Amino acid sequence: MSLQNEVPAKPRKIPVQSRSEATVEAIFEGAIQVLVESGPRYLTTTRVAERAGVSVGTLYQYFANIDGLMVAILERHLRKVIDRVVAICAKQHGQPLSAMTQALTDEFIDAKTERLDVTRALYAVAYDLKGLELIEQLSERSVDAIRDMLTTAPDVAVDAPDQVAAVIHAAMAGVVQIVLGKAGKPTDLHALRYHIRHLVLGYLTSLGPSAR
Amino acid sequence: MSLQNEVPAKPRKIPVQSRSEATVEAIFEGAIQVLVESGPRYLTTTRVAERAGVSVGTLYQYFANIDGLMVAILERHLRKVIDRVVAICAKQHGQPLSAMTQALTDEFIDAKTERLDVTRALYAVAYDLKGLELIEQLSERSVDAIRDMLTTAPDVAVDAPDQVAAVIHAAMAGVVQIVLGKAGKPTDLHALRYHIRHLVLGYLTSLGPSAR
């Protein structure tokens, strides 16, 4: 049939023997390698299977199709980043706005640059997948955490915290995506941290800093 | 040979007869249609050729390969947006910072949303192409225009205007990309304009507004 199918997520089969756990892990590893070395256009079932040391048939036992594999890889990465954002937000409850901002933006950049090559490779994967409610669901968790943090700031009352949190998330993710997306130069992380911090903090104060 | 080739740009042949001008136009049209209706994963030579009413061979007369076609489509779109940014920046020389900001951010969003479906379809195309010095070259024009505008602001002196202009460009492009990327809801453009304006203006003032 045509390619015009949905994008199914996750392993279609849950490993019950330890042998297959190793297989799934090998597939992930192989996929990441192909992705980083050759880019998303070369992430083919053949190549991944070869790298992983399994046959194509095996790959299809765990992933509904190549998009399913892409989604699984992307999800893994996003979960790691979002988990860190959620954690840091919880930890900053009650801190002054500037401290919140710095902690949040620094943590976000740290998480995204821990494996910079993988992050870069995955930007393309993310956009290749249409729909992508997965990403929206995950970033919703992040937006919620940011909003909940903002409402506990002792020095400022943020209006419409839902919208504001969404903008902050988009600003961080968007700028980092554009800046890290540049394959060439090595990226000045110190400067990036500084500017994103001011972007977010400036935005928050510019909205009308209702002193509390 | 392998797919591991460079991404060549532009038509390999310049149309000299009016017949072929029409052919190139038809190919572009067909490609945009496929892209918008089915997404970047379905942008195949077969489909584009069929839509355009030409044979695959003809397509290859004007584009070195499928990536070349993608680049050409993307470039067309980016040029339109960047041209508008460059023009508005020139027009705002000498205006106060807040007026500059509003003009710039509004114009950017206008340009990106004029053909929202096409814009969305092209985000994926952009990331599919590795390297992409094209995009960097084009956005450099935009960054330069923003910097040149900023240095003429009568009310504020911006430090390190090069870096700042790059951040502003990335912030606008990044946020718009993330927000418009969400396929679901219709996007509240009015709110988007408002928040991006404050994001950029807040950033600029937060950097330390050296009153002039």
Add this chain to the structure above:
DNA sequence: ACCTGAACACCGTTCAAGT
């Protein structure tokens, strides 16, 4: 329970042949 690999439809690209 898990793995293999041949089989088939489809895509990218080329090129000899046409007008």
Add this chain to the structure above:
DNA sequence: ACCTGAACACCGTTCAAGT
């Protein structure tokens, strides 16, 4: 000068057959 479409290597996906 421009266009066609069969040909070939390769990719996604399936499934009968193996352990």
